Amino acid sequence: MIAVVAVATFATRAASFLVFPKGKEIPPAVKYIGMVLPPAVIGMLVVYCLKTTDVLTYPYGIPELISCLVVIALHVWKRNIFLSVGAGTVLYMFLVQAVF
Structure with a gap:
């Protein structure tokens, strides 16, 4: 499967x-x-990740x-997608x- x-x-x-060529x-x-396409894909991923967020109940x-x-802040500051997404995750x- 990996080879395919x-x-x-x-x-x-x-x-x-x-x-x-x-x-x-x-x-x-x-x-x-x-x-x-790249910003559109990122936008779809953000919507997909946040679609189940319930803002009416704790937290x-x-x-x-x-x-x-x-x-957003890390990406604007460092322009490194791996750093910003990794740190955010x-x-x-x-x-x-641990907090909520």
């Missing part, structure tokens, strides 16, 4: 080099999708809010396990 996933991942990554102009539609979404603010787990 590895081959499929490699094939999808290699396909872009076959479709758009070096020196060939990338179509504007593909450039546009490459520009808007009122406070751990989620604090973690989101830390992720660790902080959220700490808050729900």
Whole structure:
């Protein structure tokens, strides 16, 4: 199963080099999708993660809010997605396990 996933991942990554060889102009539609898709995916992940947050009962979404603010602040400050998401995840787990 791991080999199949590895081959499929490699094939999808290699396909872009076959479709758009070096020196060939990338179509504007593909450039546009490459520009808007990453923020759209992040937005969908945020909505998915926060959709079950109940703000009417204790802890009122406070751990989620604090973690989101830390992720945003770290990303604006350091521009490192691994640091910001990792720290936000660790902080959220700490808050729900030890504080709230």
